[in-house]
Amino acid sequence: MAEYKLYCFAQSGNAYRVALMLNLVGGDWEPVYVDFFEAGETRTPGYRSDVNEMGEVPVLVHGERKLSQSSVCLTYLAKRSGKYLPQGEDEELEAWRWIVFDNQKVNGFLGPYRFLKTLAKTPGDPAVLAFLKGRADAALAVVDKRLAGRPWLLGERPTIADVSMCGYLFYPAEEFGFDIAATYPSIAAWLERIKALPGWKHPYDLMPGYPLKK
Numbered sequence: 001m002a003e004y005k006l007y008c009f010a011q012s013g014n015a016y017r018v019a020l021m022l023n024l025v026g027g028d029w030e031p032v033y034v035d036f037f038e039a040g041e042t043r044t045p046g047y048r049s050d051v052n053e054m055g056e057v058p059v060l061v062h063g064e065r066k067l068s069q070s071s072v073c074l075t076y077l078a079k080r081s082g083k084y085l086p087q088g089e090d091e092e093l094e095a096w097r098w099i100v101f102d103n104q105k106v107n108g109f110l111g112p113y114r115f116l117k118t119l120a121k122t123p124g125d126p127a128v129l130a131f132l133k134g135r136a137d138a139a140l141a142v143v144d145k146r147l148a149g150r151p152w153l154l155g156e157r158p159t160i161a162d163v164s165m166c167g168y169l170f171y172p173a174e175e176f177g178f179d180i181a182a183t184y185p186s187i188a189a190w191l192e193r194i195k196a197l198p199g200w201k202h203p204y205d206l207m208p209g210y211p212l213k214k
């Protein structure tokens with residue numbers, strides 16, 4: 001039995017952060033497939049009572065521990081492995097600043113935008129899509145500016161802030177209807193640096209459930 005289990009599915013950028021981190025730190029892990037689209041598994045009473053009361057993916061299981069919120073899972077894995085860990089109080093605070101900005105405004109808008117545009121059974125209202133795209137674009141521009149001056153979000157070393165921030169950014173451009181890498185050159189160069197890290201894999205090669213059944 002693997003040391004870590006990760007409740008996840010291939011289309012989830014929130015889960016990808018943790019799956020990627022497990023790979024980057026060389027963790028012994030296995031995925032537990034969550035049927036989000038067909039069975040609506042995260043909404044079932046069983047999932048909420050046994051896996052995560054918040055009704056979300058990812059959930060990381062390690063021994064008796066069951067953790068959710070990708071940011072918490074990343075912190076846990078960084079502390080245990082000593083890798084991608086912000087060093088000292090200033091770096092820790094800086095990492096949190098970018099992780100919260102990411103969760104709320106970068107992938108926090110990009111994820112629902114992609115879901116409503118491409119994955120939902122009923123496509124999203126155009127006004128809602130336009131709002132989400134506008135907010136995601138504004139946040140991506142902030143990240144692009146940040147990365148113009150340094151190779152990684154916190155400076156010279158990759159940390160969990162980078163692992164968090166790339167959550168949805170490797171998914172195909174067709175799923176967004178616009179090409180993030182072509183629009184934001186510093187983000188594009190940073191994504192190439194992430195790809196070069198030992199253990200990197202594309203979300204569709206790392207988590208089960210791709211392609212979706214039609």
Ligand SMILES: N[C@@H](CCC(=O)N[C@@H](CS)C(=O)NCC(=O)O)C(=O)O
Pocket residue numbers: 011012013014015042055056057058068069070071103111
């Ligand atoms: N802030 C959470 C977001 C988790 C999240 O929203 N996951 C989605 C899947 S990509 C989910 O399970 N959504 C179910 C729902 O909101 O009902 C994290 O970073 O882990």
